[in-house]
Each structure stands twice: as C-alpha cells, then as structure tokens.
Amino acid sequence: METVPEFSLLLPVYAGDDPSFLRLAFSSSVNDQTLRPSEVVIVQDGPVPAPLAEELARIEAESPVPVRVVRLAANGGLTVALNAGLEAVSYPVVARMDADDVSAPERFSKQWALLSRGYDLVGTGMVEFESDPDSPSAQRIPPVGAERIREHARTHNPFNHPTMMYRVAALDKVGRYQPFGKMEDYWLGIRLIDAGARVENIAEPLVKYRVGAGAFARRGGWQEAKTEWALQREMLRMGFVTQGQYLRNVVIKGVYRLMPASLKRVLFRRFVGSGLPGDQQ
Incomplete structure (x- = not known):
C-alpha cells in the first residue's frame, strides 16, 4: 500500500509583509498544489498591522488544510521564526515558503518524489519577478547532483532557500538554523552537506521569487x-x-x-x- 505523503508547510510572516502577497503565496502553495501540504504552520514574527492580522485570520478560517499560527511576542528575525516553526510542525518533512513568493502547482509533488527516495533536502530552481509573477526578469538554476552541489557550496549558496523541502531530523543533527546575519540558509546548507546529508536540487524553476527595489x-x-x-x-x-x-x-x-x-x-x-x-x- 502506497504511503500517503505527509508534510508541513512552514511560512514566516512579519509586519512588513503585504496581505495581498501573502494571500497569493498561500493560495499557490496550498489551494493550487497538485500535492497539498498536510498542515500549514505560519509563524507571526512579532506584532503585525491590522490588515495583515485580518488576512491571517481569513486564511485560518478558509484554508482547505489545517493551519496553525505561532505568534511570537517580538520580532526576532528569520532564524528565530523558522526555529519556532520547526518546533510547532507535526510532520517529519517540512517545505519552506516565503510570504511574498509564488509556488508552481507541481512544486511539492516533484520535490516529494525525491524525498521519498531518501533525500534529506531538495531545493529547486526559481525565477525572479518584481511586480508581475508572470513577467520574470531572471532565473536562478541551482547545481544538480551531490558532487556539483558540494563544489558549488565552496563559493556560492547551492540552494535557493525559499524553495527548500527537508527532513526535520537532518536539521536536528546539525543544530537547525543558527544566526549568521542574512546567511543563515547558506550556513545551514554547508553544515548539512558536511554532515553527510543526502541533498539534491531540481533545476526546473518551481518558485517565483519576488525581488523589490533595492x-x-x-x-x-x-x-x-x-x-x-x-x-x-x-x-x-x-x-x-x-x-x-x-x-x-x-x-x-x-x-x-x-x-x-x-x-x-x-x-x-x-x-x-x-x-x-x-x-x-
């Protein structure tokens, strides 16, 4: 009997996020997926404006899958928010998502196909856009294959952080996220590779990444x-x-x-x- 895929979606939110961007990010990563997450854990990283709080309440009420909102009293930054989310998830596999990006409908099904073969972390390619998700400006294609990923990691981050899907147990072995400026994801990837985790990337862009001015x-x-x-x-x-x-x-x-x-x-x-x-x- 085939095992039903079970995983959590981890989505951090903070005061600077746009409610309409969050709505699109959530819909693309839950409602529109060919393989939906079993639950969504949203980490509210500190107080948020009323419109964003209202959007979170709407998501909780209307989501087709269970949603848990972890509310942090103060804004602690991405590392703190992600670790708080990892404490709250119910499933051994977690998919990352940012509150202003867009997932392709087949994203999770394609990543799960690799995770089910024993990989510990699977990232994907992504395209950048400034305002219209359907008008990308550039693409980031990551290295594929363990050796290429390790070699690439010596000079550049080999994973697109917003696209990651990983096993919590693998992160536990290296201490989960650790503060490292804005490079906590690069540092995580290096430690996972060095610890012998099975890592892979899908070259296909399965996430649309919003880049703003500046x-x-x-x-x-x-x-x-x-x-x-x-x-x-x-x-x-x-x-x-x-x-x-x-x-x-x-x-x-x-x-x-x-x-x-x-x-x-x-x-x-x-x-x-x-x-x-x-x-x-």
Whole structure:
C-alpha cells in the first residue's frame, strides 16, 4: 500500500509583509498544489498591522488544510521564526515558503518524489519577478547532483532557500538554523552537506521569487562583507574549503559586497542568476 505523503508547510510572516502577497503565496502553495501540504504552520514574527492580522485570520478560517499560527511576542528575525516553526510542525518533512513568493502547482509533488527516495533536502530552481509573477526578469538554476552541489557550496549558496523541502531530523543533527546575519540558509546548507546529508536540487524553476527595489543594495555593505568573511572563516575551520580557496573567496566576495548595486546586479545575473530573454541588465 502506497504511503500517503505527509508534510508541513512552514511560512514566516512579519509586519512588513503585504496581505495581498501573502494571500497569493498561500493560495499557490496550498489551494493550487497538485500535492497539498498536510498542515500549514505560519509563524507571526512579532506584532503585525491590522490588515495583515485580518488576512491571517481569513486564511485560518478558509484554508482547505489545517493551519496553525505561532505568534511570537517580538520580532526576532528569520532564524528565530523558522526555529519556532520547526518546533510547532507535526510532520517529519517540512517545505519552506516565503510570504511574498509564488509556488508552481507541481512544486511539492516533484520535490516529494525525491524525498521519498531518501533525500534529506531538495531545493529547486526559481525565477525572479518584481511586480508581475508572470513577467520574470531572471532565473536562478541551482547545481544538480551531490558532487556539483558540494563544489558549488565552496563559493556560492547551492540552494535557493525559499524553495527548500527537508527532513526535520537532518536539521536536528546539525543544530537547525543558527544566526549568521542574512546567511543563515547558506550556513545551514554547508553544515548539512558536511554532515553527510543526502541533498539534491531540481533545476526546473518551481518558485517565483519576488525581488523589490533595492534588493541588490541590501546584498552589499560592510555588514554583509563582514558576515561573508565570518562564514568563510567557519568553512575554513571545518575543512570545507582549503586555505587557497578561503583567501580567494575572501577577496572576491569582499569586493562584490562592497561594489555599487548597479554593477552587483550585472555580476549576479552573470554568475548566479541567469538572465531571461529580453532581460535588461
């Protein structure tokens, strides 16, 4: 007898989220899925404005699957919110979703097909959009295969965080999410790979990722550069990169973090997110 797929959808929300974006994110990841999650755990990361609170109440009342809202008294950031959500989920497999992105209808069925074969983490490709989900500006195709993923991880995050679907037990072995600036997902991926977790990516873009104005500016600055250097030190300490790779990464990534946003956008599109036909860089 075939086992019925059971997994939780983990969706963090905070005061800055748009209720209409949340409605679309939820609908695409629950109502429109060919394989629906067994439950949805929404983490409200601190107080939210009335319109967003009303949207959360509407979702709870109208969802076709059980919804649990975990309300945190204060905004603690993404790491705190995701760990709180992991404490609340009922199933051993969890799918990630952001409150302003859009999932393709077959996303979870395709990821589950790999997880059911014993993988611990499965990510997917994604396309970026600014306002219209049907008008993508670029795509991010991740590396596929264990060796390519490990090699890629030495220089770039090999997983698109909003697309992740993983086993909670695998995260438990490495300490779940840990604070690391805005790179808590990259740090998680490195620790999972280093611990021997079975990881894979689906190259097909199964998530539409919303990028707002100023996205590339937020990827830079001294704080981001210092976080990048700290991550490289940890990778060197654990033997994930060699001394030569460490020095190369510190220089290249430091320069990237400190360069103007306009130039950063071009380089990101060139080396991380490939442009789509007609993309103006």
